[in-house]
Amino acid sequence: MHGAWQGAWATRPPLESAGRQVAAVAEFDSVGLRYGTGAEVLRDLDFRLRTGSFYFLTGPSGAGKTSLLKLLYLAQRPTRGRIKLFGEELSEAPREDLPPFRRRIGVVFQDFRLIRHLSAFDNVALPLRIAGASDEDVEGPVREMLAWVGLADRASARPPTLSGGEQQRVAIARAVINRPELLVADEPTGNVDADMANRLMGLFTAMNRLGTTVVVATHDVSLISATPGAQLIRLENGTLVDPTGTLKNPPRPPRSAG
Amino acid sequence: MLDWLFPSPADRRLLGTAKFGGPTPWVIAIMSFSIMLIAASGLALASTAALVSSSIETRYTLQVPGGGANLAQLVATVRSTPGVSSVRAVSEIDMRQTLERWLGPAAESAELPVPALIDFDAADASRLASLQRRAQSIAPGASIVAHRDSVRPLLHSLHLLQWVAFGLVLLLSAAASAAVVLAARGALDTHRFTIEVMHGIGATDLQVTHMFQRKILIDALIGSLAGALAAAAVLLLLASGAALAGELTGGATLGPIDLLILALLPLALTLLATWVARTAVLRSLRKAL
Numbered sequence: 350m351h352g353a354w355q356g357a358w359a360t361r362p363p364l365e366s367a368g369r370q371v372a373a374v375a376e377f378d379s380v381g382l383r384y385g386t387g388a389e390v391l392r393d394l395d396f397r398l399r400t401g402s403f404y405f406l407t408g409p410s411g412a413g414k415t416s417l418l419k420l421l422y423l424a425q426r427p428t429r430g431r432i433k434l435f436g437e438e439l440s441e442a443p444r445e446d447l448p449p450f451r452r453r454i455g456v457v458f459q460d461f462r463l464i465r466h467l468s469a470f471d472n473v474a475l476p477l478r479i480a481g482a483s484d485e486d487v488e489g490p491v492r493e494m495l496a497w498v499g500l501a502d503r504a505s506a507r508p509p510t511l512s513g514g515e516q517q518r519v520a521i522a523r524a525v526i527n528r529p530e531l532l533v534a535d536e537p538t539g540n541v542d543a544d545m546a547n548r549l550m551g552l553f554t555a556m557n558r559l560g561t562t563v564v565v566a567t568h569d570v571s572l573i574s575a576t577p578g579a580q581l582i583r584l585e586n587g588t589l590v591d592p593t594g595t596l597k598n599p600p601r602p603p604r605s606a607g
Numbered sequence: 608m609l610d611w612l613f614p615s616p617a618d619r620r621l622l623g624t625a626k627f628g629g630p631t632p633w634v635i636a637i638m639s640f641s642i643m644l645i646a647a648s649g650l651a652l653a654s655t656a657a658l659v660s661s662s663i664e665t666r667y668t669l670q671v672p673g674g675g676a677n678l679a680q681l682v683a684t685v686r687s688t689p690g691v692s693s694v695r696a697v698s699e700i701d702m703r704q705t706l707e708r709w710l711g712p713a714a715e716s717a718e719l720p721v722p723a724l725i726d727f728d729a730a731d732a733s734r735l736a737s738l739q740r741r742a743q744s745i746a747p748g749a750s751i752v753a754h755r756d757s758v759r760p761l762l763h764s765l766h767l768l769q770w771v772a773f774g775l776v777l778l779l780s781a782a783a784s785a786a787v788v789l790a791a792r793g794a795l796d797t798h799r800f801t802i803e804v805m806h807g808i809g810a811t812d813l814q815v816t817h818m819f820q821r822k823i824l825i826d827a828l829i830g831s832l833a834g835a836l837a838a839a840a841v842l843l844l845l846a847s848g849a850a851l852a853g854e855l856t857g858g859a860t861l862g863p864i865d866l867l868i869l870a871l872l873p874l875a876l877t878l879l880a881t882w883v884a885r886t887a888v889l890r891s892l893r894k895a896l
Contacts, residue, residue, distance in 0.1 A: 424807060426896060444896055445812070452809030464801050466623035474617065479810045484615055523808075 373397040373433070374531050374562040375421060380430030382416055382587075390416050391587045394430070398531075398564065403557045405573045406566040408584035414566040415459070415535055417584060421564060422456045422533050423447050435530065452480055455529030455561075459536045461520040463508040469495065469519045470504040476527040494522045498552070513540040521549060525556055532556055534565045538572060550576060612821060621805075622798060622818055631790040631823070632830035638783035639834025639876055642776050646872055647842050649772025650865040656765040663754035667735065669725040672748040678723050680745055688738045690730040697724040783876060784883040787823060791887040794819055802892070812892045820885045827880035831873035839869075 375398040382391040391413045398404060406414050419425040420432060423439065432440045434450055455476075463472050474491045495501050498518040508516050517540050524532060532553065538546035550565075550572055557563045564582075565572070573579065583590040671681060682696045702721045706714040713719065729735060735751050742749040755762075795802065802815050861869070 422807065424896065444893070447896070448806075448809045448811045450809075451807065456807060462800075462804050462807070464621075464804055467620060471617060471620060475805070476808045478615075478617060479805060479808050479814060484617065487617075 372400060374400050374435060376431075376433040377420075378431040378433075380420065380427045380432055382413075382420060382425065383428050389428070389587060391420070391427075391584075394589060396582065396589060398562055400530075400562055401557070401560050402562055403554070403576060403579040404562075404564045404582055405576070405579050406564055406582045406584065407568065407573070408590075410568075412584040413587040414584055416587075418456075418533050418535050418564070418566055421531070422454045423451050452476070452527060453530045455524035455527060455532040457517075457521050457524045457532070457534035457537045459539060461508070461516045461540075463516055463519055463523075465508050468505045468507055469500055469511065469515075472508070472519055473522045473526055476523060480527060490526060491522075494526050495519075498522045514542070514545050517541050517545075517549070521552065525552070525561075528559070529561060532561050532563045534563070536567055537565060538567065538569055543571075546572065547575070610817075612824070614818070614821060618818065621801060622822065629790075631786065632826045632833070634786040634790075635783055635827050635830030635876065635880060636834035636837070638779050638786070639831040639873055640838045641834075642779045642783075642876065643835050643838030643869060643872060644841065645772050645775045645779070647838070647861065647865075647869060649769050649776070650861055650868065652765050652769050652772065654860060654862065654865065656762055656769070659758060659765075660755070660762055663758055665728045665730060665732075666754040667727055667729055668752050668754065669727070669739075669742055670750050670752060671723040671725070671742075671746045672720065673722070673746070677745055678725070681723075681742055681749070682725055684741050684745060685725055685727050685738065688729070688734055690734060691738075692728045692730075694725065694727040697726070699723045780876065780879060784879060787827070787880045787883045788887045790826075791819060791823065791884045792891065794822070795888060795891050803895075806892075806895065812889055815892060816885055816888045819888045820881060823884035824877065824881045827877040827884075828873075831876040831880075835869075835873040 377394045377396050380391060380394040381389050383389045394417070406417065408414055416425065420427055421434075423434070427440055430440070431438060435453060437450070439447065439450060464475070467475070470491055473494055474487045477487045477490065492501065492504070495504050498521060500515060500518055500522070503511065503515060506515075508519065511519065517537065521534075521537065524534070534553065537549055537553075541549065546569070553563050553565060554576065567573070573581065669681065669685060671678065678696055678698055682694060685691055686694050699721050702723065703714045703719075706719075706721065710719075714721075729738075739749065739751045742751075805815055
């Protein structure tokens with residue numbers, strides 16, 4: 350993965366959101382979620398994700414982190430409460446209205462969710478093609494993105510032939526290729542070594558500097574402490590530990606050079 | 608609008624190399640074959656019914672009880688009626704000779720009342736009443752019978768068979784549609800993961816549906832054309848066999864419109880299968896967020 354990425358991808362606006370900026374990317378208002386007739390896995394969530402911020406979502410296993418992320422990337426509807434994304438109330442929006450919003454969100458899944466029979470190139474290109482980009486418009490950005498995540502020579506490889514770390518990077522490249530306004534990552538460093546984890550976090554930070562709101566669910570405290578300025582959202586038993594959602598991760602002092 | 612018919616190579620790769628429904632083209636081929644044969648039979652029946660109906664529409668018979676001793680006078684009366692043509696008399700003797708085939712010597716018995724007949728065409732049916740009155744003045748009891756009345760039960764049966772054929776075509780089309788629905792559901796299950804990923808990335812239902820729609824269109828087109836070609840071969844064999852045997856010649860044939868209908872049937876079946884698959888896929892996708 351290369352350090353500072355100065356390619357065309359970094360300078361072009363996101364595909365579907367140029368010119369639209371709202372103060373809060375996401376607003377949760379008394380949100381609850383239950384699966385089927387079971388108990389609520391999320392309760393009374395009230396928080397806002399400010400545009401351009403970096404958030405870590407933490408909490409013990411089973412606290413509801415993945416469920417919260419599913420609400421964020423519109424894979425799930427809340428059973429109560431209201432969710433606004435990009436300024437639009439989407440809790441009860443018709444399902445046919447959701448795809449344009451999903452295209453503004455990049456998701457890195459814990460299990461990568463790569464399509465096995467597609468090459469790394471095609472997997473990364475998928476969001477662009479779904480958004481209607483032509484083959485000519487896809488080629489450059491995808492090659493550039495694969496080079497950035499250090500997989501330029503693995504473009505034609507299929508996921509089963511890639512290592513866990515490589516698959517993770519393909520998944521991340523796919524999540525960010527569209528310059529999403531909101532990037533959601535579920536344990537993105539769970540399958541990579543410490544060095545790769547730092548490099549991935551460097552990518553997320555770079556995305557954040559370009560204006561993308563980033564939400565990373567993780568158990569890894571070292572990641573949190575290594576990301577100055579990031580805010581913390583902590584879930585326990587389906588509720589926010591700090592209901593205001595404003596718990597700050599104390600920024601570490603910048604490392605002294607050398 | 609029809610972009611989905613010509614997807615890019617990348618779009619084609621989305622469903623992998625797996626076939627849409629495995630046996631789907633075969634099922635559709637069998638249905639297409641059956642539909643073509645039944646439809647051809649139905650159309651031939653319709654043609655036969657039309658032929659019979661048109662040939663007897665203006666044909667009548669003057670029945671003369673008691674043998675018609677004054678048959679020549681009656682024939683002259685019929686011929687003198689305006690609009691009457693093709694007058695042919697069947698004498699009592701001829702009738703008895705005909706009956707002899709079934710009745711044997713009893714056909715010659717004087718106790719067997721055998722009428723004489725005068726067949727004729729009448730362009731204007733309104734003159735038949737006066738013709739009958741004049742005939743009765745020559746031979747009391749003479750009466751005119753319209754051939755269409757005699758043949759009505761046969762025509763009714765032919766029309767009924769046409770509807771049966773039409774019903775069978777609909778039934779087979781419904782069966783083909785059901786097979787397509789099952790194949791579409793199977794394909795959705797096979798590719799559920801890909802669909803979920805695409806939805807998550809922002810694909811619309813239509814974008815997902817188009818991938819499957821094209822697959823079923825190709826499968827249905829191949830199946831229905833193969834079935835139609837096999838049916839055409841069978842029909843040609845039947846037609847040539849009938850011609851060799853001297854049957855059906857001059858009888859029922861399939862006209863240009865019938866052939867056009869038969870040619871359009873495989874295409875209609877393909878479009879039906881594609882529409883059904885599209886609807887099934889869209890319905891299934893709506894169950895997910």
